[in-house]
Each structure stands twice: as C-alpha cells, then as structure tokens.
Amino acid sequence: MHLELHSIGRVGWLRAAVLGANDGIVSTASLVLGVASAGSSSSGVLLAGVAGLVAGAMSMATGEYVSVSSQADTEKAAIAQEKRELATDYDGEVQELASLYMQRGLAPSLAREVAVQLMAKDALDAHAREELGLTETNSAQPLQAAIFSAISFSAGAVLPVLVAWLTPAPLVLLFIILSTLFSLALLGYISSVAGKAPPVKAIIRITFWSAMAMALSMGAGSLAGQALA
Numbered sequence: 001m002h003l004e005l006h007s008i009g010r011v012g013w014l015r016a017a018v019l020g021a022n023d024g025i026v027s028t029a030s031l032v033l034g035v036a037s038a039g040s041s042s043s044g045v046l047l048a049g050v051a052g053l054v055a056g057a058m059s060m061a062t063g064e065y066v067s068v069s070s071q072a073d074t075e076k077a078a079i080a081q082e083k084r085e086l087a088t089d090y091d092g093e094v095q096e097l098a099s100l101y102m103q104r105g106l107a108p109s110l111a112r113e114v115a116v117q118l119m120a121k122d123a124l125d126a127h128a129r130e131e132l133g134l135t136e137t138n139s140a141q142p143l144q145a146a147i148f149s150a151i152s153f154s155a156g157a158v159l160p161v162l163v164a165w166l167t168p169a170p171l172v173l174l175f176i177i178l179s180t181l182f183s184l185a186l187l188g189y190i191s192s193v194a195g196k197a198p199p200v201k202a203i204i205r206i207t208f209w210s211a212m213a214m215a216l217s218m219g220a221g222s223l224a225g226q227a228l229a
Contacts, residue, residue: 018191020060020149022184024156026210028052029180030217032160033173037218038225042169049164053157057150065146072142075134082127093127094119100130159183177214184210 028049035048086093094115101111118126128134160176167175185203192202 018187020152021156021187022206022210023060024053024056024153025159025180025183025187026156026213027056028157029160029176030214032164032176033214034217034221034224036164036172036176037221038228040225042164042172045172046161046164049157049161053154053161056157057154060153061146061150064149065142068142068145075132078132079124079128079134082124082132086123086127090119090123093123097126097130156183156187173218180214181207181211 031052032045032049036045040048082093094112097115097119098108098112101114102108106114115126118130160180163176163179164172184206188203188206189199191197192199
C-alpha cells in the first residue's frame with residue numbers, strides 16, 4: 001500500500017510556528033527600534049527588548065490558552081450533543097451520515113452501507129470526524145498551544161534582544177533592521193519550503209509588512225522622543 005505525504009498535514013503547527021516567531025521578531029524589533037529612535041540609552045533599549053520578549057511570550061501563551069480553551073469547550077459541547085442524538089435517534093444519525101456521503105457523490109445505497117459499517121465500529125467517532133470535522137490531530141489542546149506559542153515567540157524575540165545587547169549604541173538601529181529583515185526572509189523561506197509553497201511570494205510578504213511595522217514604530221518613537229525632549 002502506498003501512502004502519500006502531503007504538506008497540508010503540517011498546516012496547523014506550521015502556521016503557529018511562523019506566526020509566533022514572526023510576532024516575536026517583529027514586535028520586539030519594533031519596540032526596540034521605537035525606544036532607540038526616541039533617544040533612549042543603551043540600557044534602556046536593552047531593557048525594553050527584554051520586557052517586550054517576556055510580556056509578548058506571556059501574552060501569546062495566555063491568548064492561545066484562552067482561545068483554544070474556548071474552542072475545546074465548543075468541541076466538547078458538540079460531542080455531547082452527538083452522544084445524545086445517537087442515544088435517542090440512532091437510525092436518524094445513520095441517515096444523516098449517509099446524506100453526507102451522498103453529497104460527496106456516493107450512490108444512496110452505498111452511502112448508507114458505508115454509514116452503517118462505520119457507525120458499527122465507532123458511531124461517535126464517525127460523526128465527530130465526518131459531521132463535525134474533529135479528529136485527534138486537529139482537536140483543541142489549550143496547554144500545548146500556549147506552550148508552543150510562548151516558545152516560538154521567544155525564539156523570534158531573542159534575536160533583536162541579542163543584537164541590542166551586543167551592538168554598539170551608534171549602530172543599534174542599522175543592525176537591528178538588517179538582522180530583522182534577514183531573519184524574516186529566512187523565516188519566510190523556511191515556511192514556504194515546509195509548506196511546499198512559492199518562496200519568493202512568502203519572503204516578499206513577510207518582509208514588506210514587517211518593514212512597514214518597524215518604520216511606523218521608528219517614526220512614533222522619534223516623534224515621542226522629540227515631544228518629551
């Protein structure tokens with residue numbers, strides 16, 4: 001038997017990894033650039049970067065946990081409803097599952113036979129998968145999502161923090177901009193290769209919008225620095 005491997009199976013974790021790392025790089029770099037553009041000292045710039053890393057990672061983890069927990073609650077409620085329907089109207093659920101297969105192109109008799117056999121093995125699993133679109137691989141896992149988001153954000157945010165720490169004050173802006181754009185281009189390339197998508201489009205998209213975010217942050221920081229001077 002030949003099993004084909006498709007990149008679509010990596011979409012979930014790939015999206016989370018790219019989103020977390022991209023947020024970590026862009027938000028922390030923008031924060032550091034904004035503070036540096038305001039004329040802050042090197043220690044102030046570094047402190048802003050560290051604070052942005054910790055706050056961002058915790059925010060990502062909290063947001064993901066709350067969001068995915070809500071999704072998990074919704075999934076549990078849907079599963080509970082399916083259990084009640086199977087207990088009270090099993091034949092109706094067979095017909096409902098058969099109707100789904102008929103919509104996909106199976107003949108009525110074959111659709112019903114498939115529904116009967118699948119439900120004989122595991123009726124709840126069949127309905128969760130076919131009617132609700134729930135499987136073990138895509139079911140909500142709040143704690144896992146929170147930890148993964150915090151780690152991916154931190155992995156991205158640590159780059160501008162290290163650059164701010166190691167670079168001489170006069171070169172901080174230039175080095176952070178160049179290192180950020182390079183790392184984002186690399187991130188876009190890696191995500192495109194992992195997802196088997198065109199790399200050029202991914203690189204342009206991620207670097208353009210990130211450059212815009214950094215430019216706006218620098219502008220706001222410069223204006224704030226002049227106003228407070």
